[in-house]
Amino acid sequence: MSGESSAGGPRSYDVLIVGAGQAGVQTAMSLRQGGFSGSIAIVDAENELPYERPPLSKAYLRGDAEVGEFRFRSADYWTKNSIDLISGMTVESVDVEAHEVLTGVGLRIGYSHLVWAAGGRARRLTVPGADLSGVFSLRNHADAERLRGSLVGARNAVIIGGGYIGLEAAAALVQRGVSVTVIEVQERLLARVTCAAVSDFYSDLHRASGTTVLLSSGVEQILGEHDHVAGVQLSDGQILPADLVIVGVGLIPNVEPLAAAGVVCSNGVEVDGDCRTSVPHIFAVGDCANYKSPFAGGIRVRLESVPNAVEHGKAVASAILSTPNEGMTPPWFWSHQFDTRLQTVGLQAGHDEAILRGEPGQSKFSVIYLRGGRVVALDCINSIADFAQGKLLVAQGTPATAEELADTSIQLKSLTTKVP
Amino acid sequence: MTQITYVSVDDTEHTVNATDGESLMRAALQNDVPGIVGECGGELTCGTCHIYVSNEWSDRVAPQSEGERELLSMMDDVRPESRLACQIRVHPDMHGFTSRISDHQ
Numbered sequence: 001m002s003g004e005s006s007a008g009g010p011r012s013y014d015v016l017i018v019g020a021g022q023a024g025v026q027t028a029m030s031l032r033q034g035g036f037s038g039s040i041a042i043v044d045a046e047n048e049l050p051y052e053r054p055p056l057s058k059a060y061l062r063g064d065a066e067v068g069e070f071r072f073r074s075a076d077y078w079t080k081n082s083i084d085l086i087s088g089m090t091v092e093s094v095d096v097e098a099h100e101v102l103t104g105v106g107l108r109i110g111y112s113h114l115v116w117a118a119g120g121r122a123r124r125l126t127v128p129g130a131d132l133s134g135v136f137s138l139r140n141h142a143d144a145e146r147l148r149g150s151l152v153g154a155r156n157a158v159i160i161g162g163g164y165i166g167l168e169a170a171a172a173l174v175q176r177g178v179s180v181t182v183i184e185v186q187e188r189l190l191a192r193v194t195c196a197a198v199s200d201f202y203s204d205l206h207r208a209s210g211t212t213v214l215l216s217s218g219v220e221q222i223l224g225e226h227d228h229v230a231g232v233q234l235s236d237g238q239i240l241p242a243d244l245v246i247v248g249v250g251l252i253p254n255v256e257p258l259a260a261a262g263v264v265c266s267n268g269v270e271v272d273g274d275c276r277t278s279v280p281h282i283f284a285v286g287d288c289a290n291y292k293s294p295f296a297g298g299i300r301v302r303l304e305s306v307p308n309a310v311e312h313g314k315a316v317a318s319a320i321l322s323t324p325n326e327g328m329t330p331p332w333f334w335s336h337q338f339d340t341r342l343q344t345v346g347l348q349a350g351h352d353e354a355i356l357r358g359e360p361g362q363s364k365f366s367v368i369y370l371r372g373g374r375v376v377a378l379d380c381i382n383s384i385a386d387f388a389q390g391k392l393l394v395a396q397g398t399p400a401t402a403e404e405l406a407d408t409s410i411q412l413k414s415l416t417t418k419v420p
Numbered sequence: 421m422t423q424i425t426y427v428s429v430d431d432t433e434h435t436v437n438a439t440d441g442e443s444l445m446r447a448a449l450q451n452d453v454p455g456i457v458g459e460c461g462g463e464l465t466c467g468t469c470h471i472y473v474s475n476e477w478s479d480r481v482a483p484q485s486e487g488e489r490e491l492l493s494m495m496d497d498v499r500p501e502s503r504l505a506c507q508i509r510v511h512p513d514m515h516g517f518t519s520r521i522s523d524h525q
Contacts, residue, residue: 033454052461054461054463055461069442069446070446070461071450072449073449073450073452074450074451074452076452077452080452306459306460306461307459307460307466310459332465334460334463334465336463341463341464341487343463343465384464384486384487384490384491385490385493385494387465388467388490388491388493388494388495389494391494392494413494
């Protein structure tokens with residue numbers, strides 16, 4: 001059952017997973033759940049039991065939860081299920097011929113199947129001052145711990161990037177009494193992922209909580225005093241005082257060791273519907289993998305979300321176990337800021353019509369996206385019924401008219417009875 | 421700590437000592453109770469912590485919110501006693517609380 005990990009001997013596993021985030025952990029759990037009896041190990045750079053990331057920018061940052069409350073499984077689980085956790089090690093290279101990886105500390109680990117679940121790293125700014133102390137990214141527990149520690153006594157925070165991470169952090173900081181300014185280079189928040197109506201709703205939400213939201217604003221440099229951040233200078237010359245800065249400007253997928261080994265990568269590792277890469281016996285899953293999604297008209301997408309990671313983990317387990325792949329469900333995602341819950345299903349990129357359903361002024365509405373007259377995505381704000389029912393519409397690509405979608409007296413699920 | 425029992429689809433009973441204040445979903449995950457997934461972490465988004473709470477216990481826990489009702493209404497195998505485990509917080513009056521895990525997560 002276990003690998004050949006006798007003292008001094010070479011280590012080798014039937015399934016070696018690189019990365020203990022959602023996708024890597026799901027792969028291991030689904031394999032055991034499916035009755036896989038071979039050896040499994042997860043190698044991870046962090047030195048702790050695997051945990052969920054979403055609470056880091058929400059409850060953890062607010063001080064309402066500790067990491068021990070959102071670990072995937074207890075410490076016993078891994079032992080009982082014979083899943084070896086090899087912590088505190090990064091994988092530096094992959095030898096495709098020898099079927100082994102080389103870690104940063106010089107350990108070689110062999111594999112029959114390699115599952116690359118290495119996620120990504122926070123994109124950094126290149127402006128002067130980006131390396132000052134007090135400038136944070138938010139990706140893992142260590143980041144969140146340092147950031148949360150810096151909030152004690154902090155008065156002013158500047159958040160660079162008006163995406164989900166930046167906005168969730170903004171909400172958490174405001175709730176801790178810190179004065180926050182969000183700087184977004186685009187003309188609206190969440191510009192890459194949603195429509196103007198939803199963007200405007202979020203600007204209003206954050207402004208109403210006292211946050212300053214600056215749109216179409218670039219950062220010239222981060223100013224420091226004694227190597228610690230003291231302010232942020234914008235492109236227009238304006239200087240904002242800051243005790244800390246959070247940079248939330250996207251994620252760079254960790255693919256370099258695989259790319260160097262000859263695995264085809266573009267924006268992430270290219271995989272098929274079973275998460276197989278271009279090299280036999282190597283899979284890639286989660287944030288670092290891109291695949292042709294039927295929900296994006298067959299173009300390659302790389303999604304950074306928990307449900308995507310879970311689906312990938314299950315797909316790999318099915319491929320290794322030679323059981324049927326359950327198939328793809330529409331991608332979904334959520335974000336929680338203050339008491340506002342955004343739930344989104346489907347992929348809105350490439351839509352040609354966006355229908356407003358409900359009243360943004362009442363903080364309860366949805367936007368339904370159509371392509372060629374069929375529903376491809378929904379953004380639902382405090383509208384769980386629309387989200388739950390809208391999943392079906394996206395899954396079926398239901399044709400619908402603007403009139404019926406905008407009519408809140410019509411339940412969305414009643415539209416699914418029409419034959420697409 | 422409050423004693424909580426989860427009954428699996430195959431009638432196996434899993435009794436755990438849950439921390440007061442945490443949700444029934446978290447208590448299940450922390451104690452490796454199979455069948456409760458909790459994919460969205462308690463955000464009322466996934467419906468993968470579907471349990472059945474008998475009448476005997478249902479009035480000892482907080483009632484369903486509108487959101488929980490809306491999400492449950494679209495799930496498979498929903499019954500009047502359906503609940504989402506992430507929405508129920510453990511408290512000392514729940515000692516001996518028993519629920520059945522739905523086959524449809």
